[in-house]
Amino acid sequence: MGANDFRDYILGFIxxxxxxxxxxxxxxxxxxxxxxxxxxIDETSEAFRRSMHDRxxxxxFTAISMSVGVATWTMSALKYQADMGxxxxxxxxxxxxxxxxxxxxxxxxxxxxxxxxxxxxx
Numbered sequence: 217m218g219a220n221d222f223r224d225y226i227l228g229f230i231x232x233x234x235x236x237x238x239x240x241x242x243x244x245x246x247x248x249x250x251x252x253x254x255x256x257i258d259e260t261s262e263a264f265r266r267s268m269h270d271r272x273x274x275x276x277f278t279a280i281s282m283s284v285g286v287a288t289w290t291m292s293a294l295k296y297q298a299d300m301g302x303x304x305x306x307x308x309x310x311x312x313x314x315x316x317x318x319x320x321x322x323x324x325x326x327x328x329x330x331x332x333x334x335x336x337x338x
Contacts, residue, residue: 271315272316275315276316278312279311279312280309282308283304283305284305286301286305286308287301287302287305288301289302289304290305
């Protein structure tokens with residue numbers, strides 16, 4: 217990796233850090249009238265659990281309706297369109313499974329220490 221490539225990566229990370237800090241300041245400004253800070257929001261709260269629990273029905277409905285619509289392409293006389301219909305229908309269903317099972321599992325894995333920490337704080 218040359219110096220120019222390294223510079224491009226570093227500048228990207230610096231800009232990302234800047235945007236993250238600006239987003240946190242903006243969120244703190246919005247939440248100021250409620251008397252809370254953005255970094256003090258607890259992801260293990262009941263509202264977070266409920267939102268993770270209730271998202272399943274819209275995800276399933278959207279994925280199935282899109283898969284059925286695209287699956288009709290498989291009956292096309294055009295080979296490319298038929299193949300893309302099958303591929304997209306499969307992709308929508310796999311994304312649905314990932315959104316329902318994989319994302320909450322990853323969230324629980326990445327926030328497992330924070331949940332233990334908030335339980336010991338109480």
